[in-house]
Amino acid sequence: MNNCIIFFFFIFFLVSQVGFSQEKIPPLKKRPLPPRHNQCHLCHLKKDKYFISKAKPTRREHTDRHLQHGKLNISCHHCHDINNSNYLRSFSPEEPASFENPSPVCIRCHRERYRDWKKGMHGKRIGGWDPKLQEWYSCIDCHDPHSVKFKPMKAVPPPKRPRFGRSH
Template sequence: MNKLATYTLVLAFCVGAYYAAVAAEKTTEPAKEEAAQAAPAEAAKEPVVCFESRKGASEITQREIQPGWPNVKCSPTTGAALWYGDPFDGTVPMGKMPLLDKIPEGHALVKPRSEKLAILPMCGTACHNGVGPAFSPPKLPKDKKAVPIPTMEGLLPEVKDLQHGRGRIWCLDCHHTTQRNKLVDHYGDPISFDQPQLLCGKCHGDKLRDWRDGIHGKRIGEWASTGKKRWFTCTECHNPHNVQDGARNKGFVQLQPEPPPQLPMGMKDGKHEKLHPIAH
């Protein structure tokens, strides 16, 4: 076959394929329209889940408290919670907190962590159940280095190379030795996962003090100092196993910021914002 014939054949094939594709699109179009019309009803059923402070670990599902009144509004770009219709939605009393006893009963509220922890319910029953080497205290490593267990690392990859403390602390400085569904204080007494501030505070006393005073962390709710508030607990923001964001070795996992808002009509750029309005 000569070259020209081959090209013609290829061209004919391509054109043929193109028309076939166009025709196929045309025939599927009405079907697409139907699907689009049906979509809003379908989409309304799909639950909107947005994150509060820590992506993947502190989620909230959008629902209506009253018709047209959602419990939370979230950023369509980042998926982060922006506004609360009810700041106390899903909260429970914080429990006893030293030096916060001036706050009237039921005015200090938190979102329980335990229900967010998917693996934890298994820990004390399936593996650290009082039977076998994974549990019995005399067999715990003397050098306080965690024994690599593939099952554990499979469940929670971040503990494979524990970043917190830069090698100075290990699992049982935070987790209770015999009650694996509890954290531990300096006296060896158990702490609930819903009160992580009691755990973190034993080593980060300055941060606990700031948190109590409202300088560190976040609270939402009533304005008055003794008013009803939801307190964000330490682990709602910090991942206890990786407070340094791995190799970044500095603070939190970075989020892509939202794009800036649209400029008002007639304004070319936002350069004026860089100038201080009062000369100094």
């Protein structure tokens, strides 16, 4: 009898470990790539055309970009690869960053928040239990990487509690 119980728990443990290792992460939300995302090298290949810091205003090409990423004095090359500007910087060989999946760039400064995002504790996942309908929002779907400060929001009121007679 004891051998059967031990065998049952061994099988249960083995199946549970296999189940956890096979956990599949939902696909990223599809969004259009930035216009001309693969043409950065046309200007930034020249050594005198490095990325500029937020202290200097952008000229001509990037007039719509005003880098205000937190309180740090960071520049474009903190996230964009300075040697090959058609790519984003990758800080983990296991998770290369791309314009399709830009979130691994964020791990450099936001390691704890990134870990929470990978576990589904930060950010947004939709689709419920059906794996065919699941989508995973990347960091830049909610946070503008060039100006990360959220606009002020009004909180939604809590749900109304149901009343069950006079005693409650």
